[in-house]
Amino acid sequence: MEFFESLFTVSFLRNALLAGLMASIVCGVTGSLVVVKRISFVSGAIAHSVLGGIGIAYFLNISPTIGAFVFAILAAILISIIKQKKKQNEDTVLSAFWAVGMAIGIIFMSMTPGYNSNLMSYLFGNILLVTNSDLWSLLALVFVIVITVVIFYRQFLAMIFDEEYARLKKIKVNFLYTLLLILISLSVVILIRVVGIILVIALLTLPAAISRLFNRSIGGMMFWASILGLVFTFLGLWLSYLLNLPTGSVIIVLAGISYIIGAFAVKK
Amino acid sequence: MNVIEFEDVDFNYDNSPALIDINFSIDSNDFVAIVGPNGGGKSTLLKLILAQLSPSKGTISVFGEKNYKSLEKLGYVPQFTTHQHDFPLRLMDMVLQGRLRSNSLFVRHSREDKRRATEILEMLKIGEFKDRFLSELSGGQRQRALIARALIDDPEILILDEPTASVDISVEQDIYDILKNLNKNMTILLVTHDVSFVSKYVNKVFCVNRYLHAHQLDELTDTNAQEVYNKSMKMIKHQCGL
Secondary structure: OHHHHHHHHOHHHHHHHHHHHHHHHHHHHHHHHHHHHOOHHHHHHHHHHHHHHHHHHHHHOOOHHHHHHHHHHHHHHHHHHHHHHOOOOHHHHHHHHHHHHHHHHHHHHHHOOOOOOHHHHHHHOOHHHOOHHHHHHHHHHHHHHHHHHHHOHHHHHHHHHOHHHHHHOOOOHHHHHHHHHHHHHHHHHHHHHHHHHHHHHHHHHHHHHHHHHHOOOHHHHHHHHHHHHHHHHHHHHHHHHHHOOOHHHHHHHHHHHHHHHHHHHHHO | OEEEEEEEEEEEEOOEEEEEEEEEEEEOOOEEEEEOOOOOOHHHHHHHHOOOOOOOEEEEEEOOEEOOOOOOOEEEEOOHHHOOOOOOOEHHHHHHHHHOOOOOOOOOOOHHHHHHHHHHHHHOOOHHHOOOEHHHOOHHHHHHHHHHHHHOOOOOEEEEEOOOOOOOHHHHHHHHHHHHHHOOOOEEEEEOOOHHHHOOOOOEEEEEEOEEEEEEOHHHHHHOOHHHHHHHHHHHHHHHOO
16 A cells, blocks of 8 residues: 555655556557567667767767667668668667667776766666656647557558558658657657666567557557556556566566566467 | 550669660550569569659650659559568558548548448448557558558559469469459559469560560450460560469
8 A cells, every 4th residue: 555655745656646547548549550560679770879879979978868769860870771672681770779779888888987887777777767748748748649549550550561562652751650750769768667678679579569468459559558558557567566676677667577477368 | 545655765773774664555444464484674664653753765754754753653562571561451451551641630520431431341342350450460451451452542543563472372373353344444463473473464474684575465365275375385485484
């Protein structure tokens, strides 16, 4: 009971819960698009390359969230351009983004005087460190993501379902793909606050993947993935508080177990 | 009236010739079957018509217009095998994608588009399934759904890539009957493997194997002489390398 009272009285717990709520909306909306388009590997590459931006931001002594934001957008645009050129093996390029981004981050962090322990909180997240100003910027990002998906909803679906046909209908497929990757970037920046770089793909894809097992429409998928995301972050926060465990990891383990149970339950 | 015309068209993929010296014309009431071995250039031919590729040499005119790029009067029906069968989309919404444009924003479709989609689904006899999801449809229903998606944009030429590749024989018959009926108002062009089966429906057969041989079937069916017919089929199959 102490936990529930603390949610309202202790500001860092309340902020954590609000950040979790925003992360859940992102899990549902962007996550569903990632799952049906089957680009979780692309999302992983964007997420990991973000560490480069965070490292440089540390070195320059500016806000790491800004560094993450800039790198995520850059990675999204570059990956989209490389995919359109088709000259390179996409798989190899993504792996390179994945690893090189992290390497840049580690190099810049090591060059920053007074090496700090914050690296761990970016790799594995620390939802308990979310500040009031963080919440406002997260809210702005969620707003941008939801509005963009609503505006381009039908075009996104057409592009994801049948790219060749969408192109014949003069739908700007390359633009939409880049836009989708940018939405993923924004989502990654939000989710990193909750579960960190390493665990981001799991939170982006697992709730949507579970939701897909029980929903046939994309709208239903988005709604229930958001609800599941909220349940996981809330339970994760509670359990980690009770057992004194890292929150992000508890959230992901909960989501993973639920996915396995869900997949087996639906198969029968 | 000629709706599609190829004059001395060559197409090369990185210097290896895929199509050589292609000459043909398609009339507005034609029903054409394109046959030929895999890798013979059938898909390349479709992509040239759909302006997804440009010829290395020669000219292509569609509706008398060179470099026809607006594609508005061309309906295209791809193979369903390239799509995710369990994609979370209702039949109706999939068909309505045929009306999308680059300026179609927000979630809802217009009432007029929905009315038109219902009409076409009824005509193709899949109206009762309009609220079903793609995962709940049979192969034949999915194929008709793709045809409906092309028809909703009122094309004058309908181009189909192996529309009966994944359906059984009775459904195949149904689909060809539908196409025969549509042929009254539009030109139909389809890629197929089964030249004997379609010969009952089409009036032209194009054999594509880097070169293109056009065969007129009208005279054949008129003679009604089985022997002549069989002989011609044999010759067509031979020339097509089938």
